[in-house]
Amino acid sequence: MSVTEPDARIYEPVIGVEIHVQLRTRTKMFCGCSLSFGDEPNTHTCPVCLGHPGTLPVTNAEAVHFALMIAMALECEIAPRSIFHRKNYFYPDLPKGYQISQYDLPLARHGRLGDVRIHRVHMEEDAAKQIHAGSSGRIHGAETSVVDFNRGGTPLVEIVTEPDLRTPGEVAEFGRLLQATLRRMGVSDVNMEEGSLRVDANVSIRPAGTATLGTKTELKNMNSFRFLERGIAAEIARQEQILHGGGEVEQETLHYDPQTGSLTSLRSKEEAHDYRYFPEPDLVPVAPTEEMLTRARDALPELPAARAERLERDLALPADTARLLAFRSELGDFFESAVEASGNGNVRTLANWTMNELAARIGDSDPAATELKPAALAELVAMVDAREVSASAAKEVLDVLVAEGGTPAAVVEAKGLGRAESGELESIVDQAIADNPDAVAKIREGKTQAIGAIVGVVMRETKGRADGGEVQRMISERLSD
Amino acid sequence: MSEELLGLTAAEQAARIEAGDVSAGEVFDYWRGRAAADDLGAYLWVAGETPDDAGTLPPIAVKDLFCVGGVPSMAGSRILDGYRPPYTATSVRNLQDAGVRVLGKTNQDEFAMGSSNENSGFGPVQNPWDRTRVPGGSSGGSAAAVAAGTAPWAIGTDTGGSIRQPASLCGIVGMKPTYGAVSRYGMIAFASSLDQCGPLTRDVTDAAILLSHLQGRDPCDSTSLGIPGGVPLPSAERLDGLRFGVWGMEEEGLEPGVAEQVNATLAKIEELGGSVERIELPHAKYGIPAYYVIAPAEASSNLARYDGVRYGHRSGNGDLTSMYEQTRHDGFGEEVRRRIMIGTYALSSGYYEAYYGTAQKVRTKIAEDLAAAFEKVDFVVSPTSATVAFKLGERTQDPLAMYLSDYFTVPMPLAGIPAISIPCGLSEGLPVGFQIAGPAFSEARILDAAHALEKSIGFEGVPVA
Numbered sequence: 001m002s003v004t005e006p007d008a009r010i011y012e013p014v015i016g017v018e019i020h021v022q023l024r025t026r027t028k029m030f031c032g033c034s035l036s037f038g039d040e041p042n043t044h045t046c047p048v049c050l051g052h053p054g055t056l057p058v059t060n061a062e063a064v065h066f067a068l069m070i071a072m073a074l075e076c077e078i079a080p081r082s083i084f085h086r087k088n089y090f091y092p093d094l095p096k097g098y099q100i101s102q103y104d105l106p107l108a109r110h111g112r113l114g115d116v117r118i119h120r121v122h123m124e125e126d127a128a129k130q131i132h133a134g135s136s137g138r139i140h141g142a143e144t145s146v147v148d149f150n151r152g153g154t155p156l157v158e159i160v161t162e163p164d165l166r167t168p169g170e171v172a173e174f175g176r177l178l179q180a181t182l183r184r185m186g187v188s189d190v191n192m193e194e195g196s197l198r199v200d201a202n203v204s205i206r207p208a209g210t211a212t213l214g215t216k217t218e219l220k221n222m223n224s225f226r227f228l229e230r231g232i233a234a235e236i237a238r239q240e241q242i243l244h245g246g247g248e249v250e251q252e253t254l255h256y257d258p259q260t261g262s263l264t265s266l267r268s269k270e271e272a273h274d275y276r277y278f279p280e281p282d283l284v285p286v287a288p289t290e291e292m293l294t295r296a297r298d299a300l301p302e303l304p305a306a307r308a309e310r311l312e313r314d315l316a317l318p319a320d321t322a323r324l325l326a327f328r329s330e331l332g333d334f335f336e337s338a339v340e341a342s343g344n345g346n347v348r349t350l351a352n353w354t355m356n357e358l359a360a361r362i363g364d365s366d367p368a369a370t371e372l373k374p375a376a377l378a379e380l381v382a383m384v385d386a387r388e389v390s391a392s393a394a395k396e397v398l399d400v401l402v403a404e405g406g407t408p409a410a411v412v413e414a415k416g417l418g419r420a421e422s423g424e425l426e427s428i429v430d431q432a433i434a435d436n437p438d439a440v441a442k443i444r445e446g447k448t449q450a451i452g453a454i455v456g457v458v459m460r461e462t463k464g465r466a467d468g469g470e471v472q473r474m475i476s477e478r479l480s481d
Numbered sequence: 482m483s484e485e486l487l488g489l490t491a492a493e494q495a496a497r498i499e500a501g502d503v504s505a506g507e508v509f510d511y512w513r514g515r516a517a518a519d520d521l522g523a524y525l526w527v528a529g530e531t532p533d534d535a536g537t538l539p540p541i542a543v544k545d546l547f548c549v550g551g552v553p554s555m556a557g558s559r560i561l562d563g564y565r566p567p568y569t570a571t572s573v574r575n576l577q578d579a580g581v582r583v584l585g586k587t588n589q590d591e592f593a594m595g596s597s598n599e600n601s602g603f604g605p606v607q608n609p610w611d612r613t614r615v616p617g618g619s620s621g622g623s624a625a626a627v628a629a630g631t632a633p634w635a636i637g638t639d640t641g642g643s644i645r646q647p648a649s650l651c652g653i654v655g656m657k658p659t660y661g662a663v664s665r666y667g668m669i670a671f672a673s674s675l676d677q678c679g680p681l682t683r684d685v686t687d688a689a690i691l692l693s694h695l696q697g698r699d700p701c702d703s704t705s706l707g708i709p710g711g712v713p714l715p716s717a718e719r720l721d722g723l724r725f726g727v728w729g730m731e732e733e734g735l736e737p738g739v740a741e742q743v744n745a746t747l748a749k750i751e752e753l754g755g756s757v758e759r760i761e762l763p764h765a766k767y768g769i770p771a772y773y774v775i776a777p778a779e780a781s782s783n784l785a786r787y788d789g790v791r792y793g794h795r796s797g798n799g800d801l802t803s804m805y806e807q808t809r810h811d812g813f814g815e816e817v818r819r820r821i822m823i824g825t826y827a828l829s830s831g832y833y834e835a836y837y838g839t840a841q842k843v844r845t846k847i848a849e850d851l852a853a854a855f856e857k858v859d860f861v862v863s864p865t866s867a868t869v870a871f872k873l874g875e876r877t878q879d880p881l882a883m884y885l886s887d888y889f890t891v892p893m894p895l896a897g898i899p900a901i902s903i904p905c906g907l908s909e910g911l912p913v914g915f916q917i918a919g920p921a922f923s924e925a926r927i928l929d930a931a932h933a934l935e936k937s938i939g940f941e942g943v944p945v946a
Contacts, residue, residue, distance in 0.1 A: 096786045276829060278782070281779060
């Protein structure tokens with residue numbers, strides 16, 4: 001390892017993230033109310049989640065099950081006994097005046113996802129939602145504020161990483177892997193805009209090559225990975241500017257406004273709460289039994305990271321393609337069904353068609369929800385590979401299959417999209433060469449790009465039924481004589 | 482028939498109902514009249530009419546802090562003035578299911594914080610034995626109502642002695658069960674790791690009957706277990722072979738008249754075939770300081786929900802912070818505010834280990850002392866209170882003197898074990914209580930011993946009216 005003098009002008013960012021995941025359980029963390037999103041305010045409430053006098057929490061077993069699955073997916077050590085604490089502070093969205101969370105004995109610790117170490121995984125309850133009437137949209141200056149308790153008590157899992165991330169891009173990449181992993185497990189909607197996945201980033205910088213950590217700031221709750229990246233980049237730039245100017249970074253909590261790109265302070269270190277954590281006396285410890293652990297382990301599907309590796313290894317897919325298919329598990333599932341239907345032929349072409357053509361046609365929806373069957377995609381790709389149908393015609397066929405279903409052969413037949421016969425094609429090519437002397441002259445001068453003009457004419461004449469590559473070859477042959 | 486009811490225990494009244502001598506509705510009516518005529522300040526609410534289905538057992542007076550659907554449930558606090566909960570406590574439901582109807586809600590120290598009932602937001606309660614004296618607390622209303630014959634029986638809660646001490650001062654039976662025996666769901670919380678619901682009754686049999694209906698595991702309270710084997714009716718008349726360990730008889734502040742009655746009771750134990758020996762609880766003297774850290778710490782968090790946002794009292798028209806401050810200043814009484822301050826301080830960053838951490842260690846030590854005692858003896862006995870009922874206002878200016886009222890009762894909830902107080906005689910014309918504690922879930926054995934002793938003592942105290 002080469003030792004270089006640290007350059008005080010070059011800074012290395014050090015970033016860790018805290019991620020809150022709303023679990024997709026049937027009921028809330030500590031009461032029997034059903035979960036909801038976007039329902040009429042205060043319709044999913046009961047005396048317990050409204051913090052009525054005398055009520056007591058009861059831990060949701062399904063939430064513990066999901067949390068154990070997450071801890072296992074992140075390869076954590078699961079505590080034989082963890083307990084809940086009360087985190088005390090006053091706020092209108094916190095009906096009991098404390099949040100039930102976990103503190104020094106969390107559910108799990110010491111895991112990893114990809115190259116990032118996981119510090120801890122713990123369970124807690126979500127706060128309710130405040131709505132402020134008035135121009136500011138925030139509590140200061142609001143004329144009235146109202147509270148919707150539907151969200152209050154939704155089960156959350158908080159995942160805290162070690163400060164292993166170095167760039168905004170790495171943070172977003174880690175976030176996407178985590179999102180894909182949780183989505184695959186079916187434990188959360190992981191929708192950043194709706195708040196079922198919330199990412200806070202702890203950002204500090206230090207002179208490159210040094211080991212001590214600088215003062216960190218916390219960037220709160222950004223609602224997309226794009227804004228997350230931009231917010232962190234802005235904060236790194238801000239901290240660099242401070243240090244360059246000889247100043248010191250102050251520990252504070254910041255809000256990034258993606259519209260203006262500005263960072264505003266929410267809370268300084270002095271304003272930090274003393275949460276007066278103490279063990280929650282109303283709940284018994286969480287001590288997972290062998291049976292609970294086995295059930296959580298058995299419920300884990302193949303996770304995206306493992307799937308990407310397998311697709312790359314077993315199907316010889318390029319790493320990027322394997323990763324994309326693994327991260328969008330419904331595309332991956334469709335792809336693998338098509339591979340199976342094809343008898344393991346055309347794997348690469350199938351992957352390309354799934355990632356490019358199919359994905360472009362369905363957007364974010366599940367391919368299984370369209371009329372297209374995996375076997376039909378496999379058959380279509382086989383026809384392309386066998387040159388029975390041109391690529392452009394095949395795309396037209398795919399449009400029909402996605403919208404209406406059926407088999408590729410039937411669609412090709414019905415639409416007359418079969419490959420042009422070679423006799424017919426030869427005469428069209430000859431005619432095109434004869435009709436375009438200018439292009440021919442250029443090609444003969446070595447300006448090979450000009451061949452495209454003649455190919456275009458042929459494709460137009462055959463209405464796309466010809467294979468572009470073959471047409472180009474035929475033209476080249478004729479002109480190289 | 483009606484006037485006769487006053488002289489009967491609840492079990493005896495139940496027998497008359499069952500025999501058809503009197504209907505449950507007539508019994509309810511009679512007690513409703515008695516409760517409505519209460520002039521001790523024992524009640525905060527009395528049922529307006531007799532329910533169509535009056536059940537099968539005599540009605541019950543319920544400490545205000547039990548949530549009863551649609552009925553004022555304010556825990557003796559102005560901050561919950563007018564609060565009518567949308568649900569009913571499990572313990573009360575269990576009684577309703579057993580055929581017991583709610584007669585009224587009884588006065589108490591605000592949020593169960595007190596030993597004299599003088600901290601109620603709705604005025605003090607007078608002791609029926611001497612109206613210039615306190616009934617004890619915090620379940621002072623329940624104790625006074627049973628003693629004065631304005632309720633056939635009652636339930637209360639005990640956190641540091643809040644059932645046993647008022648039972649002692651009012652000359653009735655009061656029992657704090659093992660932590661977890663009775664569901665806490667619907668009991669407005671004071672200190673969650675200590676609070677426990679229990680009966681206040683005229684005699685030991687009534688206490689056993691109530692406890693048998695109250696106890697049980699509740700899916701709404703994860704800390705509840707019920708009492709394994711339930712609670713049979715006590716029948717013992719002898720104490721042969723049973724060992725009683727007595728403690729605290731040398732304590733400073735133990736009134737000679739109280740000591741005299743307790744010693745006489747110890748002599749009765751021996752007459753009934755039991756043995757008495759002195760035992761030491763070396764850490765008992767730290768019980769009060771530990772209790773007055775742990776209970777306020779939990780209370781400071783439990784009472785955070787009274788913020789004026791969703792229910793109960795609200796003051797102030799300013800911003801959020803001043804609304805919180807004004808609401809809580811106006812809504813809570815002085816003692817409650819004092820304990821919130823103590824508890825908040827004890828949990829603060831930098832002080833937590835020194836206060837809360839140390840208090841929890843003391844709690845463990847006291848539990849170990851008691852466990853060691855139960856290696857040698859079947860029961861640990863003592864006076865319930867060092868004094869008889871004191872004068873109204875006597876200790877209000879001296880919180881520490883008031884806190885010491887719980888000296889003999891605090892170790893049991895800290896250890897989570899059950900204990901009963903039974904009246905054992907009079908000192909200067911006022912009742913003296915005798916406390917019997919046993920290991921966790923030994924309620925049936927405690928009740929049996931108390932039953933035998935009760936018969937031998939033959940305390941005649943109720944009703945006063």
